[in-house]
Amino acid sequence: MNPSIEDRLRAHFADRAEREELPGPESDTALQQAREAPEGGRRAGARTAADGSTRRTRVWLAVAAAVVVVAGVAGALALTGDDGSRVRTGDPSTTTAPDRDVDRPTPSAPAPPTSPTTVPGSTTTTPPPAGTAPTGPIVAREGVLGSWSGSAWVRWDVGAAAPGGDEYQIVRLGDPITTAVGRASTVTCSVQSEPGVDVGLGFTGRPLDPAPIAVAGVADPRPRPVEVLGTADPAHREAAVDVLAGLGIAGADPTVSQVVRADLDGDGADEVVVVAERLADPDGLMAQEGDYSVAFVRRVEGGDVRSTVIASSVAEGGPSVEVFRVGAFADLNGDGRMEIVLDGLYYEGSGVTVHELRADGTVPEVLSAGCGV
DSSP states (O other): OOOOHHHHHHHHHHHHHHHSOOOOHHHHHHHHHHHHSOHHHHHHHHHHHSHHHHHHHHHHHHHHHHHHHHHHHHHHHHHHOOSSSOOOTTOTTOOOOOSSOOOOOOOOOOOOOSSSEEOTTSSOEEOOOTTOSOEEEEEETTEEEEEEOSSSEEEOOTTSOOOOSOEEEEEOTTSOOEEEEOEEEEEOSSSSOEEEEESSOOOOSOTTSOOOEEEESOSOSOOSOEEEEOSOOHHHHHHHHHHHHHTTOTTOOOEEEEEEEEOSSSSSSOEEEEEEEEOSOTTTOOOOTTOEEEEEEEEEETTEEEEEEEEEEEOOSSSOOOEEEEEEEEOSSSSSOOEEEEEEEETTEEEEEEEOOOTTSOOOEEEEEEEEO
8 A cells, every 4th residue: 555645745754854953952041142252253153163053943844834734634635535635534443545546436316216115314214004005806717806096995896897918916825826917808607798807717627625725915825734634523513513502503523524724913922714514416416405615724722712604505405505615824915814715515606705703713714706507
């Protein structure tokens, strides 16, 4: 690193000071004697006795003047930074002397806000509260269910033009989330052809297999793990017997067909959704008297386990019973809480409903779509 001007001047005059003595008291006496002598002698005495001290005095005056000048130059450089030995104002205790001059950056205009809320006087931005941004469309294999407006669920207006080109997150129960770009299409499985969105959710596999749900505009529709449990636990069957008794079916002997567990509302406690049924014809779904299907959620409230019915169907003197399956747990409006997507199948068609778990434990239906007679 090159020495600064101030350092070089100080080194130079320090060297001069080592080689020349400072004027002492004898110089002052000689000067006084020269002043008291006759004119000619005074001039000679002044030259003889005080010549050396006068010369040294001039040297030290020059040293003082040089130091003052150097200090002034250094102060000006610290303020302007125009010399090659530039002072970085970011750290007042550190100076650097780069080998080449660095151009001073041009001040830039403040950056525009990067989110709806910007804290005044800083670059920190605050994202909108969860669930306050519109999301959707929400699509099932039966068609478009609706969307979220930012404050409420909005059911799909049948006959409205279906959007295309949106990217959807496809949530399948127990499987990884995938993505697909939706295409405007026509739902052909209903009596009336309705505009819809095709994201590849066609009817495949067995009729009672859980069906996926697709949503646009939600970054993470599965914010917490979802676990599909075994159906052999007697506690779930006992809970189903109690629920069916509350529906007026005494002495029921249900088959537990599905148990799904997750922390739906993010409060740290898991909820369990149980599906139980009695089906005389599980393949053709032709019901007999006494067939039933029920889906309910179990959750802990005040230290007790409470069961709340989501949907139920009982065959009473007719050939039809709606059989339920949990299609997915998915956050469909971006608020961090997962909704329950429930499939319903019967021998002439199918439907899908979305249920929201609320703080009071209720699970009302908020969206639905159907396909069939």
